[in-house]
Amino acid sequence: MITITPYGAAGDVTGSAYLVETENANVLVDFGMFQGDKDDEGRNVIPGRIHRMKIDAVILTHAHLDHCGRLPLLVREGYRGAIRATAATKDLAGIILRDAAHIQEGDYKRRLRHAQKRGHKVSRSDEPLFDSEDVDRTMNLFREVGYNHTTNIASGITAVFREAGHMLGSTSVELYVGERKIVFSGDVGPPNLPFLKDPDPPTSADVVFLESTYGDRDHKSLTATLDEFANVLSTAIKVGGKVFIPSFAIGRSQQILFHLAEFIREGRIPRIPIFLDSPMAISASLVYDDHTKLYDTESSELSKQKQWDADLETLRYCETADESRAINDLSGPFVVIAGAGMCNAGRILHHLRKNIDDPTAHIVIVGYQSRGSLGRYLVDGAQTVTIMGERKQVQARIHTLGGFSAHAGQTDLLTWLAPMVHSKPQIYLTHGEDDARTILQQQIQERFNCSSYLPVYAEHLAVDKE
Numbered sequence: 270m271i272t273i274t275p276y277g278a279a280g281d282v283t284g285s286a287y288l289v290e291t292e293n294a295n296v297l298v299d300f301g302m303f304q305g306d307k308d309d310e311g312r313n314v315i316p317g318r319i320h321r322m323k324i325d326a327v328i329l330t331h332a333h334l335d336h337c338g339r340l341p342l343l344v345r346e347g348y349r350g351a352i353r354a355t356a357a358t359k360d361l362a363g364i365i366l367r368d369a370a371h372i373q374e375g376d377y378k379r380r381l382r383h384a385q386k387r388g389h390k391v392s393r394s395d396e397p398l399f400d401s402e403d404v405d406r407t408m409n410l411f412r413e414v415g416y417n418h419t420t421n422i423a424s425g426i427t428a429v430f431r432e433a434g435h436m437l438g439s440t441s442v443e444l445y446v447g448e449r450k451i452v453f454s455g456d457v458g459p460p461n462l463p464f465l466k467d468p469d470p471p472t473s474a475d476v477v478f479l480e481s482t483y484g485d486r487d488h489k490s491l492t493a494t495l496d497e498f499a500n501v502l503s504t505a506i507k508v509g510g511k512v513f514i515p516s517f518a519i520g521r522s523q524q525i526l527f528h529l530a531e532f533i534r535e536g537r538i539p540r541i542p543i544f545l546d547s548p549m550a551i552s553a554s555l556v557y558d559d560h561t562k563l564y565d566t567e568s569s570e571l572s573k574q575k576q577w578d579a580d581l582e583t584l585r586y587c588e589t590a591d592e593s594r595a596i597n598d599l600s601g602p603f604v605v606i607a608g609a610g611m612c613n614a615g616r617i618l619h620h621l622r623k624n625i626d627d628p629t630a631h632i633v634i635v636g637y638q639s640r641g642s643l644g645r646y647l648v649d650g651a652q653t654v655t656i657m658g659e660r661k662q663v664q665a666r667i668h669t670l671g672g673f674s675a676h677a678g679q680t681d682l683l684t685w686l687a688p689m690v691h692s693k694p695q696i697y698l699t700h701g702e703d704d705a706r707t708i709l710q711q712q713i714q715e716r717f718n719c720s721s722y723l724p725v726y727a728e729h730l731a732v733d734k735e
């Protein structure tokens with residue numbers, strides 16, 4: 270008897286976690302953080318059932334915080350087993366978890382100071398979920414796995430990790446328990462993402478857990494998005510305008526640099542100064558450099574020929590705050606890529622405070638902006654915004670480019686599933702909001718004549734296929 274229980278990303282897109290229980294072992298596949306509003310943060314706990322049992326092994330599909338963010342809690346509670354992941358996932362998870370610990374430690378210190386001033390005590394719920402020491406202990410448990418060969422996970426359980434094409438090191442996992450083959454898609458990428466090989470779906474399955482983030486739609490075409498991006502750059506360059514790109518440090522920043530290099534190589538834009546103004550994005554770029562073996566053929570060739578060094582001759586890494594501030598004194602044209610991706614923190618705030626009322630400046634939004642974030646207000650066309658306590662007129666031009674995504678669109682998800690449907694698997698749709706899951710469920714029914722199921726949080730799913 271095998272039971273699988275999702276403890277997150279069941280009806281929403283964060284907190285990915287599956288508990289796999291067999292007669293011989295208990296294994297977690299991902300143990301991610303819930304991200305979003307305050308209510309979500311309260312869900313960042315170890316569920317009682319997991320708390321009460323011995324976990325024998327952990328598998329991590331990829332490094333994003335919503336897949337690995339609860340691992341330090343598990344380690345704090347005494348977990349000392351292996352965390353199996355690819356080498357690139359380990360490196361990127363290290364960056365992401367350390368950053369998350371720093372943010373929480375910083376928040377806690379602020380709350381502590383605030384409380385002390387008023388003679389209050391800080392409540393237990395204000396304490397950081399985990400700190401840097403918990404992260405260090407977590408990182409020591411990582412055991413690297415390679416792609417496409419069988420790895421022992423726990424008693425009676427083996428796994429094969431396949432390319433998911435979603436971020437560097439990302440995997441889909443085939444879990445073998447006795448005769449049963451259980452597939453976890455992890456997050457699946459669209460084909461043709463820069464650097465990454467295309468997703469490599471399994472060719473059979475008894476059970477499939479499929480992500481459905483964009484189960485309801487396809488993305489805008491990348492070609493159209495790139496044309497729009499090149500046009501914005503050309504317009505800015507003509508008048509000496511400054512271009513600011515709020516960007517997530519890992520994945521998106523490297524993708525934007527890839528396209529800038531391509532524009533320069535193809536003569537679509539001249540060589541202008543480009544600043545990668547984010548220590549975290551710089552660290553991530555260095556991890557990319559360490560794992561060129563994972564690149565697809567095109568990127569691998571460009572890397573071997575040192576083509577990027579030539580294209581991006583004008584790229585500067587801004588490690589320190591002084592280097593970041595020095596950008597203020599420069600006149601355009603130039604491009605700044607800085608975090609945070611939704612303009613809710615980080616160095617991008619300083620740049621926007623200085624430049625948002627400059628009608629020759631351009632702000633290019635290249636990623637998802639959640640409700641309530643400064644980035645979302647800009648996307649929604651706000652005329653005035655408050656940045657670091659200052660009320661500012663929005664005079665810079667705001668561009669929202671919709672075609673960059675590290676997630677498969679609906680058609681890509683169906684293409685990913687197609688090689689498995691002949692084996693008539695039980696299909697569970699997770700990691701998607703209910704609207705997206707329901708539409709994908711209809712598509713799977715229409716296209717493959719297969720039923721699929723939308724599990725909820727903590728629902729015990731029995732693997733019963735003979």
Ligand SMILES: [Zn+2]
Nearest residue numbers: 331333435456
């Ligand atoms: Zn992801």
